[in-house]
Amino acid sequence: MADLAKRFPVRRFAFWRDVRFLRGAVQLIVLAIVIGLAIWLINNVNQGLARARIPTDFSFLTQPSGFQIDEGLVDQPHKRTDSYANAFAVALVNTLRAVLVSLVLATLLGLFIGIARLSTNFLARTLALAYIEIFQNTPLLLQLFFIFTSILLTLPRATEPIVLPGPSYLSSSGLATPNLIPTETSGWWVLLTAIGIGVGVALWRRLRTIRLETGRTTYAAEIGLSVMFGVGILAWLILQPFTVDFPALGRFGYVRDRGAIVSANFVAIVLGLVLYTSAFIAEIVRSGIQSVPIGQWEAARAQGFTYGQILRLIVLPQALRVIIPPLTNQYLNLAKNSSLGAAVGFAEVFGVARTMAQSVSVVPIMVIVMGIYLALSLITSAVMNVLNARFQIKTR
Amino acid sequence: MTTAIAPAEGAPASQVKRPVIERGVLAWLRRNLFRTPFDAALTVILVAVGGSLLAQFLEWSIAQADWTVITTNFRILMQGTYPAEQGHRLGLSVVLITLLAGVSWGIWGKLFRATAFAFVGGVLIFVLVPLAAESLADSPRGTFGGYVSGQLAPLFSLLRDPVLLLVGCLLIGYGLGRFAKQIDRKRAGRYTLIAWFISIPICFVLVRGFSDADGILPVVPTSRWGGLLLTFMLAFVAIVACFPLGILLALGRMSGGTRKLTFKAPPRWWLNPLQWLRALSIWWRNLGNYPIIKLLCIIYIEFLRGVPLVTVFFTANLIVPLALGDNSIDAVVRAMVALTLFEAAYIAEIVRGGLQALPPGQLEAAKALGLSPVQATLFITLPQALRIAIPPLVGQFITMFKDTSLVAIIGLTELLGVSRAVLAQSEFIGRHRELYVFVAIVYFVFSYGMSYAARQLERSGSGAIRKIG
């Protein structure tokens, strides 16, 4: 290459024309602007907080909180003398309870309504459409206010509750349902059922392989299923692993420690979240099913599948590929929307934080609150991404 | 399930008619409601359930509801404490925006006969009911006549003028739009877009004013904005401000190329610190040519998308006046800032989706022609990406409209917040159902209207994209 160096001497070009330098320079300038802005803003905030004598550290977390929370997994989860940190923990547990229950119910309801939207029955289609349009086009907060004033406040007292099948009781003190209480034998039952399911699945596969290789009918599915369920049911009858604890009505309301009791506020926030989010999930399910090419339906029909079978075996698995990303979005929205629980008096993270903000400075509280929601969002995204990857159709 | 009926002997084939049971109302009923026994049972159940719900609602509405809570507080619900004598400015803004919306509809949308009938029908209801009420003025309470004259009529006559104004402007604008479309479609479209861009600042100035009390447009500070007016102003300002910020964030997140290096993981790689370094270096190189900008944008976007909006409102309420060193910043302005920053993250993700949907060859062709990165982005990638992203963008704008209701939690008095204040008054305690139903209808009308417009836009947009390949 010496001849090249002679014919085309390498000119040291000015560094400000180097592409790499320019890229670095642009970034440095942007970084400088951002950092400068951040420093100026943070400085202002600090000065303002100091002037107003608002503390900004996290030392308050160990102090007694001065308020109590009655909503939680256990009775009296947080008393006045418990620390602020405990209050956060209790609030987080409440948020998780509400979010998890609402996720499951909203998905089921949304699936149901989404399929109804595609039904051949005109009434089913129209009612589903009306449901979706109404709940999608009104704000969630409005729906929660409505539920609070028109449902929650009108619930009867616990001495004369609404009776639901179970028996369950719905009143202003909450929803009391029968509860399954594990006994000493429940551990054995779980073990036996797990073994039964494992053996059943193994038997099923073995018999199916035999059938595929030899052509003999082996009733693989029937035998496998009956083993799976039979062991569980037999073990249940013999061991009696759970006793049912029915709720009872006392003179002043629900008897404590009888049945599973959730507060009326819990019911209200779950109801609000489920009704709202299921409308969006229904639309997602509908467009997911419609994204499966109609040729799939036709080919399956030609082979003699029924409507239910087509949906279950052919269409829904393909639709799931399209459904999961927007569904993830709705799940994240649901988790974040739980912050509106204060509108129905539910003690979740944001509501409890607002109570705290009356006596402690807002800044560390909000840092913790936002941190909690961020963690919640990131975990949910991660889980759903794993699911999403599993459902992608493998291409070359 | 068609059954053929053989024609009578000697009748030519063209005279064979479809059997009666195959056409008309009966056929439709059979196909849509009673196809199978299961279907028929479902229909019966749904009719029973739906019917009883409807009957309950009507019974409540007629016998128990007292709609005076709306008629007495109408001004507060619509504009908060905005001075009544300046109300004409609001009317002017409404006319401007609705006319523009109508013109846009005329240019890019289609007015179906059904929609036109619905409009005319709706307007007629608002006109006829008050007229009918006059003849029923003496009916006692509790009867249908009393209901119409005592409850519905005042409400409808109050709503009649706004509804007439809205529908009228919409239809006039539609006519103008169609007319302009005949003349010169492209220029009409371009002028309309420009009109939208300048109309929102104009509305802002109209509503807020700029002069002192004696001038032409006395200032009405944001603290006096309330009700539906505040809802719209919050939404408009946030939409206009978050859009450019979101585009910048999306460009920042997409900066610096998309070549991905994969990390081939040897077994039990996490035990070896050298492998960690390798993974880190591959992650850093995957960030592209502008890693710092990309990281900053990613942090901003993921942070704001991971926290609920109420927390952002709540924090901004405290932080914004402190950060800008100005304690007199009005709560409304703080809410606008919070909403803008929050929604910009969502807009950024939507625009990023549009950018990713572009074929990478477009940018390459632009580079090969010698266009600078700025020129390539402005002329080639952004126009195409935005066009692709229009449907989800409009959906996000509609969501923003509904999200303004959340400021009720920090005590601001937009439509939802002001209804709560109204309900707190002693004479209206307990009338929450009527008021919330009314507020729900208002939100529904605007939200459904905007998503209807979005669907029309999508249909015409995809047609346009088909045309331009």
Add this chain to the structure above:
Amino acid sequence: MTKQDDPIIIVRDVHKWYGDFHALRGISMEVSRGEVVVICGPSGSGKSTFIRTINRLEEHDRGEIIVNGIRLTNDVRNIAAIRSEIGMVFQQFNLFPHLTVLQNITLAPIWVRKRPRREAERIAYELLERVKIPEQAHKYPGQLSGGQQQRVAIARALAMQPKIMLFDEPTSALDPEMIKEVLDVMRELARSGLTMIVVTHEMGFAREVADRIVFFDHGEIVEENTPDGFFQAPKTERAKQFLAKVLSH
């Protein structure tokens, strides 16, 4: 075709890696002015990567590339100068779908060369005449056939009056009946003395128009020859296998 002394493109020992994958392994080549070079080879052999390093759509990791006396380095001015000498035509046409044909062609002359609009449009119309579709000037690319789109892409590249034209499999995405019209345009360009580097599988075209055929395989230049020499008497085994596959169907 007069050839000046200095080759217009000099490539010396160019290497490129994608992570651990060695895409270009020591490519050395010289292209004279007015020469038409056809590059062929199996897919994945690095042909497209190579011509994209010439106009800096890809960065080469080692070696020298000198175009028309300008060394290709990280200097933005050099890169811009080199790009203005080179026009490129892509397999997927890459026309800008939101602009008309005329706007596609005039965009770069107006904004990069800073030519007034009238002059840019005049040049555009001349080029459209040259590729034989002047009547399509105000249509959008989506309304044209594939062959027409590719001809517009050629006109768009020519609008910058480049000294060198790079073609990356220009006819591979076209229906068979449209390949001829694009090849006709390329033949006319070659006859007019333009320096062209064409990556293609169209062996008939190569035989007729090329001054030199370069055979790539696994990131290296395996064989270089005149068209007649290459097609009738390939020297290496790999070239023979490749020709057997390509010419048999």
